[in-house]
């Protein structure tokens with residue numbers, strides 16, 4: 001028999017002589033295919049993987065299915081099926097904007113999805129088309145159980161005839177979002193390895209390495225394995241390769257159902273084509289692939305096993321490409337020669353809102369096509385398959401993805417290493433992080449130059465000024481760092497936690513611990529320069545205490561920002577919020593603007609809640625305790641007009657402590673403990689905030 005083609009395919013479940021997922025070498029001739037006796041199984045790229053032999057007996061008993069599009073010899077029922085039954089989604093919206101109160105008070109219900117039903121089996125790729133706003137993304141979200149809690153969702157999703165419960169969605173679907181959320185400074189291989197480490201527990205390092213390289217070769221990423229992902233400010237792999245990395249991250253868990261939201265958006269048409277062909281290949285290897293797509297090229301028409309068209313939340317048509325052409329022709333909407341059928345059929349089913357008359361006409365056309373589809377044999381056959389799948393009960397149970405995630409501690413270790421590696425490769429980021437406090441210190445030193453011991457030359461005022469700046473400004477640098485770095489990590493953790501890799505609070509902890517060494521070094525550089533340059537109390541122990549105190553406001557600024565980013569989406573709001581909180585804290589807690597004893601009682605109580613109270617008190621004691629001042633009036637020098645009357649009454653630093661912060665010396669250790677207790681308190685708040693975020697985003 002002449003050898004025409006060699007296909008790779010997965011042997012189906014229940015054939016009795018090979019595990020599901022085993023790949024067989026099949027040689028196809030003109031009109032029939034056969035299995036090679038005693039074959040050796042290798043990977044598609046020719047590299048030897050696990051190898052074994054298999055007798056040919058049973059190859060013709062109909063226990064496997066050929067997945068090549070040239071040989072459709074379906075002999076067994078598919079290993080997995082997905083049925084979506086009557087899915088509807090409605091949201092309640094305000095009729096007008098908030099500044100138009102009468103209409104703002106009125107609400108109306110908007111139907112985003114209307115009774116959408118379809119059925120897909122493994123080995124198939126379903127392309128969902130439709131004009132912008134037709135409900136494609138909402139449909140994918142509804143299928144994947146990721147729809148928000150803002151609206152009302154009804155209908156059911158079945159996998160292998162089993163209705164999926166809310167907590168099972170995560171285990172059943174892999175969802176590739178429209179945007180690629182990847183760490184810019186990691187290589188492709190590192191990105192996949194860390195994801196595998198988060199997803200797969202019982203795999204040894206060697207097994208993870210093999211898995212990563214298998215997925216890379218499956219998605220043709222091997223040649224860019226050592227290239228960095230790249231970002232907006234520095235080049236990395238191409239947009240198409242980035243898309244493939246996002247898909248590869250999902251494939252590591254061997255999902256049976258993959259949903260992709262517009263994976264070709266932003267890519268040139270050739271790369272977009274390659275991605276769709278690749279997805280079709282993935283589907284052929286015993287998976288269900290559902291993809292929403294904008295303006296595919298006409299040659300992809302036959303690549304999809306099924307094509308669905310959506311308009312105004314309705315599924316206008318869903319069927320095989322050949323059926324689609326026949327159906328629309330029968331409805332009187334022929335696709336003209338040399339035209340892209342995708343464009344033509346989407347145009348026929350879209351509602352044109354440019355004028356009331358056009359809207360009425362196109363809406364009625366869309367409605368007629370939908371009614372014809374629901375009365376067609378294609379729709380009845382789909383319902384029949386759905387019913388059949390609900391009756392069959394001997395299929396694989398949910399979940400479908402590998403669900404072997406490691407312990408919380410291991411996950412946090414992986415997240416810590418991953419964020420640390422990413423940050424440490426960001427040369428400019430690290431440089432800015434380490435130098436920003438120092439640059440600020442340069443400003444202060446330039447302004448003060450050298451501290452004097454003469455009270456008439458600002459000995460007291462300058463010292464208080466430096467303490468004010470050290471406590472008041474260091475939270476800002478922390479805040480800026482967090483907004484710059486954490487918002488992108490938050491997007492990644494939102495996605496990965498929805499994929500079930502970890503909980504959001506674990507990313508929060510990994511973040512706060514990975515920035516800790518950078519914060520310590522940055523503050524130490526700042527204090528080392530400032531303390532000795534301006535000539536603060538020349539005592540090493542006091543310098544260390546000064547550094548230890550200044551470190552806390554800096555860390556609090558960063559951690560507090562991250563905590564708030566858990567519950568508030570908009571980073572600009574957080575910027576303003578943290579800045580205002582810091583100003584309020586300084587006003588109430590520092591005692592610089594107004595002595596604490598002179599403040600109304602409510603503010604005195606409030607001051608205990610501010611970290612500024614403890615840090616300012618500590619720094620005042622650190623600097624002023626046992627410090628003696630001189631006064632040029634006493635030394636018989638000319639006074640001049642600039643001398644503040646009574647300035648020479650302050651001869652010792654302890655007077656400043658006693659007047660402004662009575663008892664501060666005896667509270668020194670307690671103040672330290674209270675100041676540092678803000679850190680674990682913030683950690684707890686952060687965990688709670690990200691647990692809330694988990695709930696907000698998941699439901």
Ligand SMILES: Nc1ncnc2c1ncn2[C@@H]1O[C@H](COP(=O)(O)OP(=O)(O)OP(=O)(O)O)[C@@H](O)[C@H]1O
Pocket residue numbers: 091093112130131132133134135136137138139148150151
């Ligand atoms: N929670 C919601 N509240 C109000 N409207 C919503 C909500 N979710 C979706 N919509 C609306 O539903 C419609 C469908 O949105 P969807 O994002 O699913 O469309 P789409 O077909 O994916 O569009 P595109 O191709 O432009 O991404 C849009 O008009 C959108 O504004």
